[in-house]
Ligand SMILES: [Fe+2]
C-alpha cells in the first residue's frame with residue numbers, strides 16, 4: 001500500500017521537448033514536471049482569453065460524427081440523438097479544435113479516433129458514473145486525450161514498420177506532452193482533460209506509461225478502455241487489417257483479466273454491444289478466446305534498430321507471424337517480396353530525432 005502511494009507521487013520528467021502546433025517550444029527535454037514548473041508555464045499564458053466554439057458546429061465535426069454513428073460498432077453501441085444533443089452543449093477553445101483540424105489533414109486516423117473515443121466513452125459514462133450531470137466537463141476529455149500527438153513527428157505516427165525503441169519512446173511522449181499542452185491552454189494543471197492526456201495509457205495494475213501509476217479514476221478508466229477498443233477496431237499503418245469486433249472485445253476482456261482495465265468497464269462495453277443491452281452488472285463476459293487477431297499486426301512490436309532488406313536494402317519490412325511463435329518470426333520485404341529470418345535482416349542505427 002505504502003509502495004503504491006509513492007508511485008502515485010512520482011514526478012514526471014520530459015524525455016522530449018513539448019511543442020505547440022506552430023512549433024513554439026513550451027518546455028525542453030529534461031524538464032521535470034513539478035507543480036512549480038507547470039505553474040510558471042501557465043503564468044506565461046495567463047490573460048490569454050479564448051472564445052469558446054461549439055464542438056458540434058465546428059468544421060465538419062457534425063457530418064463526420066454522423067458518419068461514425070452509422071457504422072459498427074457505434075451504430076450498435078450509441079444513441080445518435082443522445083450523442084448529438086450532448087455534443088451541442090459542449091464548447092471547446094480554439095487550440096483544441098485546431099488539434100482536430102491538424103489531424104484531419106495530416107493523420108485522419110487520429111482525428112476519427114478522437115471523435116470515436118469521445119462518443120463511446122460518453123455512452124459508457126452514462127451507465128457507469130453516478131452523477132451523470134457532473135461529467136459534462138469530463139466527457140470532453142475523450143475528444144482531446146491524444147492532444148500530445150501534435151508533439152510527435154508524423155513519420156512516426158504514420159510508420160508502417162515496427163517502431164524502434166527510440167521511436168516508441170517518442171510516441172509515448174504524447175501522454176506527457178498532452179498533459180503540458182492542455183495544462184497550458186486550459187490554464188489549469190489540474191483540469192480533467194490534462195489528467196486524461198497524461199493517464200490514458202496508464203493501467204490499473206500500474207503496467208502502463210508514462211509513470212506506471214495505478215489508474216484510479218472511473219472516467220479515465222472508461223476513456224482508457226475506449227481508446228484501446230477503437231485502436232483495435234481501426235486499420236492502422238502497422239496493421240492494414242483491423243480486428244473484428246468479437247476479437248477486439250476478447251482482447252479487452254483479456255486485459256481486464258490481467259488487471260489492466262476495469263472489469264466493470266469491460267462488462268459495460270460488452271453490454272453496449274448486445275442487442276438486448278443487459279445491465280452491465282448482469283452482463284456475462286466470456287473469457288474464452290475464439291476470434292483470431294489479424295495477421296501482420298505490428299502493434300507493440302519494437303525493434304532495437306531499424307531493419308533493412310538484405311536483398312534490395314529497402315526499409316519497408318513486414319512481419320509475417322503474430323503471436324503463434326514469437327521466437328521464430330519471419331519477415332517479408334514490401335519492396336522486393338523476399339522473405340527472411342530475423343538473423344538475415346540488416347540492422348542499421350537510427351538517426352537521432
Ligand atoms: Fe494515446
Ligand SMILES: [Fe+2]
Pocket residue numbers: 113117145146227
Ligand atoms: Fe488514443
